[in-house]
Structures are given as C-alpha cells and as structure tokens.
Amino acid sequence: MSNSSARQILLDVFGYAAFRGGQQAIVEHVVGGGDALVLMPTGGGKSLCYQLPALLRPGVGIVVSPLIALMQNQVEALNQLGVQAEFLNSSLDASAAREVSSRLLRGELKLLYVAPERLLMEGFLSLLQRLQESHGLALFAIDEAHCVSQWGHDFRPEYRGLTVLHQRFPEVPRIALTATADAPTRGEIVERLALETAQQFVASFDRPNIRYRVALKANARQQLQAFLEAEHANDAGIVYCLSRKKVEETAAWLQERGWDALPYHAGLDAATRNNNQRRFLREEGVVMVATVAFGMGIDKPNVRFVAHLDLPKSMEGYYQETGRAGRDGLPANAWMTYGLGDVVSMRQMLDSGDAPEERKRVERQKLDALLGFCESTACRHQTILRYFGEAHPGDCGQCDNCLNPVDTWNATAAARMALSCVYRSGQRFGVGHLVDVLLGKNTPQTEKFQHQQLSTFGIGKELTQAQWGSVYRQLVAAGLLQVQMEAYGGLSLTEEARPVLRGEREVWLRRDAAAVKRTSSRAERGARAREAFAGANEDPLWQVLKAKRMELAREQGVPPYVIFHDSTLLEILNQRPASLTELGRISGIGQAKLARYGDAFLKVVEEAANGGRR
Ligand code: ADP
Numbered sequence: 001m002s003n004s005s006a007r008q009i010l011l012d013v014f015g016y017a018a019f020r021g022g023q024q025a026i027v028e029h030v031v032g033g034g035d036a037l038v039l040m041p042t043g044g045g046k047s048l049c050y051q052l053p054a055l056l057r058p059g060v061g062i063v064v065s066p067l068i069a070l071m072q073n074q075v076e077a078l079n080q081l082g083v084q085a086e087f088l089n090s091s092l093d094a095s096a097a098r099e100v101s102s103r104l105l106r107g108e109l110k111l112l113y114v115a116p117e118r119l120l121m122e123g124f125l126s127l128l129q130r131l132q133e134s135h136g137l138a139l140f141a142i143d144e145a146h147c148v149s150q151w152g153h154d155f156r157p158e159y160r161g162l163t164v165l166h167q168r169f170p171e172v173p174r175i176a177l178t179a180t181a182d183a184p185t186r187g188e189i190v191e192r193l194a195l196e197t198a199q200q201f202v203a204s205f206d207r208p209n210i211r212y213r214v215a216l217k218a219n220a221r222q223q224l225q226a227f228l229e230a231e232h233a234n235d236a237g238i239v240y241c242l243s244r245k246k247v248e249e250t251a252a253w254l255q256e257r258g259w260d261a262l263p264y265h266a267g268l269d270a271a272t273r274n275n276n277q278r279r280f281l282r283e284e285g286v287v288m289v290a291t292v293a294f295g296m297g298i299d300k301p302n303v304r305f306v307a308h309l310d311l312p313k314s315m316e317g318y319y320q321e322t323g324r325a326g327r328d329g330l331p332a333n334a335w336m337t338y339g340l341g342d343v344v345s346m347r348q349m350l351d352s353g354d355a356p357e358e359r360k361r362v363e364r365q366k367l368d369a370l371l372g373f374c375e376s377t378a379c380r381h382q383t384i385l386r387y388f389g390e391a392h393p394g395d396c397g398q399c400d401n402c403l404n405p406v407d408t409w410n411a412t413a414a415a416r417m418a419l420s421c422v423y424r425s426g427q428r429f430g431v432g433h434l435v436d437v438l439l440g441k442n443t444p445q446t447e448k449f450q451h452q453q454l455s456t457f458g459i460g461k462e463l464t465q466a467q468w469g470s471v472y473r474q475l476v477a478a479g480l481l482q483v484q485m486e487a488y489g490g491l492s493l494t495e496e497a498r499p500v501l502r503g504e505r506e507v508w509l510r511r512d513a514a515a516v517k518r519t520s521s522r523a524e525r526g527a528r529a530r531e532a533f534a535g536a537n538e539d540p541l542w543q544v545l546k547a548k549r550m551e552l553a554r555e556q557g558v559p560p561y562v563i564f565h566d567s568t569l570l571e572i573l574n575q576r577p578a579s580l581t582e583l584g585r586i587s588g589i590g591q592a593k594l595a596r597y598g599d600a601f602l603k604v605v606e607e608a609a610n611g612g613r614r
C-alpha cells in the first residue's frame with residue numbers, strides 16, 4: 001500500500017478514473033499531514049477526501065459523524081469496496097463494541113466511524129492513545145462540521161469538545177467537512193474546532209444537474225401529481241410539507257392514486273419512522289412525504305426529485321433540502337409551488353412564535369430573500385449562488401426561467417423610486433417602512449424620523465403596498481439591494497444599484513406574482529424526458545439490471561445503491577460489457593466489486609443479448 005499512489009487507489013478501490021473538483025488537492029494536502037477545512041456541496045464527493053488519505057497513510061482513520069444512519073451507510077459502502085471499516089455508536093451492544101475495539105487494537109481496521117459523545121469518553125481517548133503507539137492514527141475526519149455551530153439547525157454540543165483531538169494528538173492531521181457554506185458558520189467552525197491554521201478548500205456550490213422550478217400555486221396536489229406523472233413515474237423522491245397534518249394527508253392522497261408514498265414527521269412513533277426511512281433507502285421508487293424532520297443523514301444518491309408543497313424558511317433551507325436530489329450527479333428536479341397564501345401564513349407563524357423580536361426580524365428577512373428568489377426572473381442557479389456569495393454566468397439553459405422566460409414589466413422608474421427611497425432614508429430601514437414612505441403614509445415611524453420631508457415621500461402611489469413589496473424583494477434578489485442582518489434587516493444599496501439610479505440601466509421585473517399565469521406544464525412536458533433515463537426506461541435490460549442489483553442487495557441486507565449506483569448501472573446498460581476487463585473500466589467498479597459482482601452482471605448482459613437475437 002505504501003508506494004501505491006492516490007490515483008491508483010482511486011481506480012483500484014473506488015473504481016473512479018479521475019478526481020473530481022478539488023478532491024486531488026485536498027487528498028494530497030491531508031496525505032502530507034496538513035489540516036484542512038473542506039466546504040463542498042452535497043454530492044460533491046467529500047467522503048473520498050478523507051477515506052483515500054486514510055488508506056494511504058499508516059494507521060487507522062477516525063471519522064466523527066453525528067448520525068447513526070450515516071455511519072452505517074458509509075461503513076456498508078466501504079465494506080463493499082473491500083475496505084475494513086467499522087463504526088462505534090449506541091446502536092452496538094457491549095459485546096459488539098468490544099469486538100470492534102479488539103479489531104482496532106489488532107490493527108485490522110483502516111477506518112473507524114464514531115459518534116462524538118463516544119469519542120469524548122476518557123476510555124475511548126485512551127484507546128486512541130494506545131492505537132497511536134501501536135499502529136498509528138492516519139487522520140481525524142470531522143464530518144458535518146457545521147454541527148459545531150450554535151445557530152444552525154443541527155447543533156450538537158459534543159462537537160464543541162472535539163478540540164481535545166488537537167490537544168492530545170497534535171501531529172495527527174484533521175480534516176473538517178461540511179456542505180454549509182455561509183460565512184458566519186465557516187468562521188464558527190474554524191474558531192470552535194481550532195482550525196485557524198488549516199488550509200481551506202472551498203468548492204463551487206453550484207449543482208448543475210439540478211433543474212430548479214418554481215410554480216405558482218393553483219391546486220397544489222394536482223400540480224404535484226401532474227409533475228410526478230410526467231417526469232417521475234418510477235423514481236424515488238421527497239415531497240416536503242410544512243405541517244405534520246399536511247404530510248399525512250398528502251401521503252394518503254398519493255397512496256390512493258397508486259403512488260408508493262410514505263409519511264415522515266417527528267410526531268410518528270420511532271418504529272414507523274425508522275421503517276419508512278428504511279423502505280425509502282432500501283427500495284426503489286418510494287416517495288417520502290415529510291416535514292424537514294426528514295433530511296440530514298439521508299445520503300441516498302438517487303433521489304431524483306425534491307418537491308416543496310410549502311415554502312422552506314430560507315434560502316439556506318431551500319438549498320439544503322433541494323440539495324438532497326441528484327447526489328449521484330445525474331439529472332434531478334427541484335420543484336416548488338408557492339402562493340401568496342403561504343407567504344401570509346409563514347409570516348403569521350413567524351410573528352406569533354416566541355422568539356425574541358431581533359431573531360424574528362432576521363427570520364422575516366430570510367423569508368423575504370426566499371420570496372425574492374421565487375419571484376425572480378433571472379437564472380435560478382445564478383440567483384441561488386449569488387445568495388451564497390458566488391458568481392455564476394447565468395443562462396444555465398436548465399431552470400424554468402432560462403427555459404420559459406417569464407412575463408416581465410419595465411420597472412425602471414419604480415426601481416429608481418424604491419432605491420432612492422432607501423438612499424434618502426439613510427440605508428437602514430426595512431421594507432415595511434420604506435413602502436410606507438413611498439405611499440406617503442403618516443405613521444409613528446415616519447413622524448419620528450421626519451420622513452414626510454423626504455423627496456420620496458408619497459411618490460409611489462401608483463403601485464399598491466403588495467406590489468412595492470414585490471419590487472423590493474426582487475431588487476434584493478437581483479443584487480441591487482442587500483439586507484443587513486447586523487442592522488436588523490435594514491436595506492442598503494449595492495454597487496450594482498448605481499447605474500440604475502443614474503438612469504444608465506433598465507430594470508425589468510416579474511409581473512406582480514399574483515397576476516402571472518401558470519407556466520404551461522403541458523408545453524414543457526415533451527421536452528422534459530430527461531436524457532439519461534429516457535432511453536433506459538424503455539430498455540428491457542435496464543429492468544433486468546435493476547432486478548439483479550435488488551436481488552444482491554436483499555441477500556446482504558443493504559440498499560441497492562451500495563452495490564452499484566444508478567450511474568454505474570446506466571453505463572453497463574449503454575456499454576454492454578462482454579468481459580470482466582470491459583466491465584472493470586466502468587466508473588464505480590473497483591477491484592472488490594468486480595470480483596464480487598462481475599460475473600453476475602456479465603451474465604445478465606449476455607442473456608439479454610441472446611434474448612434479443614432470438
Ligand atoms: P458528499 O458527502 O459530498 O455529499 P459523497 O462523498 O457521498 O458526497 O459523494 C457523492 C457521490 O459522488 C458518491 O456517489 C461518490 O461515490 C461519487 N464520487 C465521489 N468522488 C468521485 C469521483 N472522483 N469520480 C466519480 N464519482 C465520485
């Protein structure tokens with residue numbers, strides 16, 4: 001192992017011919033003993049960044065992971081690749097845990113996944129000490145590193161204790177990984193995990209294989225059904241709803257119409273939840289109807305769609321939830337309906353909660369950013385990435401706005417009024433007040449700040465309050481205004497607003513959302529038979545390959561994608577390999593899988609060829 005290169009292991013063990021994105025640089029850095037902070041979107045290929053160095057360096061790699069399901073999944077996948085890996089968490093009984101420890105001490109394992117609370121136990125730390133003295137510690141990987149952030153939804157207090165690794169084992173390289181990109185979270189990770197000197201690797205957060213679509217709500221369930229029928233008749237996917245009640249109703253509604261739909265929310269008993277999650281992971285074509293309680297730790301690579309029947313709470317939420325689609329890099333859909341009713345009920349929910357006013361204000365702004373995204377006429381990929389501070393050229397040719405340009409109006413004059421109202425009032429007020437000024441309303445606020453004196457007071461009476469709200473949201477979404485979270489959500493101008501104020505640039509906005517016609521789903525339907533699977537679904541061999549994969553998976557009690565990913569199966573379908581050598585060239589088939597499954601799949605391909613000749 002010592003003299004084999006990273007690339008050789010990539011090919012032999014993982015079956016991949018090339019590194020993706022930043023993987024190579026990260027692997028080299030960690031193999032060389034450096035600390036790293038890796039920010040990569042879901043599906044970017046983070047696991048390889050620590051698994052491969054663990055194989056190349058002497059000793060065992062220790063991976064801290066927050067969820068049992070995640071650990072099981074990774075260990076199953078590694079064992080399939082012929083890599084000796086185990087996990088230690090509360091799902092093991094005492095004797096199984098002891099067995100893992102003794103395998104460790106015998107030097108039999110290359111990777112160990114461990115829950116943070118277990119890692120922090122003195123007994124485990126002294127086990128690590130003994131390991132280091134006997135076989136060595138290859139590295140520490142801290143997966144889902146954003147769990148250290150107190151402000152995130154996945155906060156895990158035990159993550160705060162992980163600095164102990166650095167204190168006790170300063171010479172062992174650490175690699176922290178997350179798909180949560182925003183700057184405050186990143187800063188918190190660096191600080192809380194003492195990674196000040198770690199090299200940061202930031203990948204692009206674009207998910208080019210995801211097609212984003214936002215539809216105005218008419219009859220949401222029927223719209224959903226039409227979408228599923230047209231594009232996802234046999235696919236696994238997730239439908240997100242806001243409330244438990246709606247989850248159950250929607251799941252039942254879909255079941256009545258013949259969909260293999262299951263509910264998931266925090267109110268179901270643990271056994272039902274586990275069983276439904278298990279079916280989603282291990283079977284094909286299950287539609288999970290869920291609240292956001294369902295999500296983290298679901299690393300099923302072939303989730304083909306994520307549908308939102310209700311709005312997520314923020315752009316971060318939207319990005320994270322839709323990001324669960326298409327981890328395997330194959331085409332996937334992110335589909336959402338929204339209506340003004342949702343906006344009103346979300347606002348009410350926010351206002352009636354018992355969070356402190358400051359927090360509510362931030363959440364209202366986050367919701368507004370999401371609405372701005374919904375109403376935006378620009379490329380969805382571009383708008384999402386801009387929100388996360390990344391540039392994208394636009395015109396993806398994939399999203400709804402690029403495919404069906406929307407009905408717009410020349411809003412240059414309105415935009416100038418809106419922007420100059422921001423400017424004249426000192427770039428620190430929120431939308432509500434700004435609209436009051438434009439409409440010329442006398443409120444305690446306008447009096448307190450003497451905003452009746454402003455030249456923009458009452459100049460905007462041609463638009464309604466709702467229309468001004470839409471104008472402001474779209475200006476934020478277009479990057480002409482920015483929301484200052486530190487200043488409690490006040491709006492300020494960006495550089496891009498200048499040419500508009502100087503009359504050098506026109507602004508076109510989506511016609512008032514309520515008036516926009518639904519984009520014709522019928523017109524799109526034909527064009528939407530997405531390339532990769534379109535042919536496959538017609539091909540009898542595809543079904544046979546899938547059946548073989550399911551059979552092998554059932555025998556071992558693992559999910560089918562642990563045997564081969566869809567992308568690997570598709571390549572087999574398209575190339576029809578006739579020998580083990582040919583099969584071994586297919587991406588995702590390393591030596592271990594070739595030895596285990598090669599003959600079985602060759603036989604399936606051969607039988608199909610003979611059947612075809614008859
Ligand atoms: P993440 O943890 O970043 O969401 P994963 O590590 O699960 O992503 O990887 C996503 C998918 O990409 C997996 O199916 C993985 O096998 C695949 N993958 C990772 N690296 C490569 C590569 N270099 N070439 C081909 N596929 C890869």
Ligand code: ZN
Nearest residue numbers: 379396399402
């Ligand atoms: Zn686009």
